[in-house]
Amino acid sequence: MSYYYTGNDLLSETFTADRALAWNDDFAMDASGGVTIIGEQRYFAWQDSSHRLLTPVKVPDEDLKRLDKKANAYHKIQRAFTLMHLEAADPVGKLRP
Numbered sequence: 001m002s003y004y005y006t007g008n009d010l011l012s013e014t015f016t017a018d019r020a021l022a023w024n025d026d027f028a029m030d031a032s033g034g035v036t037i038i039g040e041q042r043y044f045a046w047q048d049s050s051h052r053l054l055t056p057v058k059v060p061d062e063d064l065k066r067l068d069k070k071a072n073a074y075h076k077i078q079r080a081f082t083l084m085h086l087e088a089a090d091p092v093g094k095l096r097p
Helices: 062-089
Strands: 021-023 027-030 033-036 043-046 054-057
Touching (some): 033 054, 033 062
Antiparallel strands (some): 027 033, 043 054
């Protein structure tokens, strides 16, 4: 059986920065920095190796561009998944305006 990881094992004592990924509806961040998902496109880089403070950058590097692509793809998949479940719960549209 395959195990697909989407981040760090939160119970592990070892933190692997290249697997770190966090997002919500508006923002995503990983070891390379952060990006906005919705609204004005903005990029942020970690100020130092402590990964505690993000600072805005005008020109994203390749890692931030990759994060942007990953975050936007995840956002689209999440939205499609939610819509699929809503349609399954209301197949004839009685609950929709």
